[in-house]
Amino acid sequence: MNQLVDTRAIVTGASRGLGRGVTEAFLAEGASVVAVARDTGPLTELAARDPRLQLVAADASDPAVAARLLRQYSPAVLALVAGAAPVLRPLQQHTWESFSMNWNIDVQITFHWLREALVLPLHRGSRIIVMSSGAAIMGSPLSGGYAGAKATQRFMADYASQEARRGNLEISVSAVLPKLTPATELGRAAAAAYATRMGVPFEDYLRQLGRPVTPEIAGAAFVRLAAGLDAADAYMLSADGLQPLSNPTPGEQRPLPAGVKEER
Incomplete structure (x- = not known):
């Protein structure tokens, strides 16, 4: 307990789902939290x-x-x-607008x-945690461009981490990829859509x-990263907690694959 005493955190998407779990976990560990959401109404009782x-709509x-x-x-x-939340429909039923929403x-x-965190920059020792999705690895055929967007978020976290190292900023950046979960509105809707697609009862698909x-598991994972207890660039998040993933992008010291020429 109290791993984040005297720590100020900003959480975007703080009012619901896994973001709400992160917000509550940070508070429970002693942090001061600036909760950013389009609708902060679900957090008003907690803020009182x-x-x-502190709520920022x-x-x-x-x-x-x-x-x-x-x-x-x-x-x-x-x-x-x-x-x-992605629009849940097969590829051929998407418009470009619905496909590209994420x-x-x-x-x-x-x-x-x-x-902005790199340009400012944040103070040395700061930690940035980007919530991606397991869909970044597994795909999500009913979610339009969602999986690609989540993969890009993971790449961007790694790019930012590289730039922080190159600039000697001492800012850590990690991506977290939670597995599909019915514990959030987004995940439950996706699970229902895939159960229907597979022709199986919803409860069977959940099994x-x-x-x-859960939001509590996500919150505990973010606390570990915020407190500096883990240091990988990316993690899969399951009910068992964080599992480090290999780096998705070539760093400055990594050789290019055979036959691939460096861009000039």
């Missing part, structure tokens, strides 16, 4: 009980919001959890906040998924 929780995809809040609060921990929201949020990632 805990003066360390804002669009996290707005670059001006990222710039203003990072400068105003100078957080030691930045948790990027905000994103859009590119225009989730990826844009990650871009603006990571960019196939195994123990779910």
Whole structure:
């Protein structure tokens, strides 16, 4: 307990789902939390009980919001959890607008906040945690561009980590990829869609998924990363906790694959 005493954190997407779990876990460990969400209503009761929780109703995809809040609060921990629920339908039933929604929201949020954190920059020793998705590895054929957007978020976290090292900023950046979970509205809707697609009862599909990632499990994982107890660039998150993943991008010291020429 109290692993984050005297730590200020910003959490985007803080009012519901896994973001709500991260917010509550940070508070439980002693942090002061700036909770950013389009609708902060679900957090008003919690904020009334805990003066360390400050609510900011804002669009996290707005670059001006990222710039203003990072400068105003100078957080030691930045948790990027905000994103859009994908439109659940097969590829041929998507429009480009529905297919690209997560590119225009989730990826844009990650871009603006990571960019501002590096340009500012955040104080040395700061930690940034990007919530991606297990779909970044497994795919998600009913979610349009969601899986690709989540894979890009993981790449962007790694790019930001490389730039922080190159600039000697001493800022750590990690991506967390939670497995599909019915414990959130987004995950439950996706699970129902896949159960229907497979022609199996919803409860049977849930049993196939195994123990779910809950907001509490996500919160505990983010606390470990915020407290510096783990140090990998990316993690899969299951009900058993964090499992480190290999790095997805070539770093400065890694050789190129045979036959691949370096771009000039």
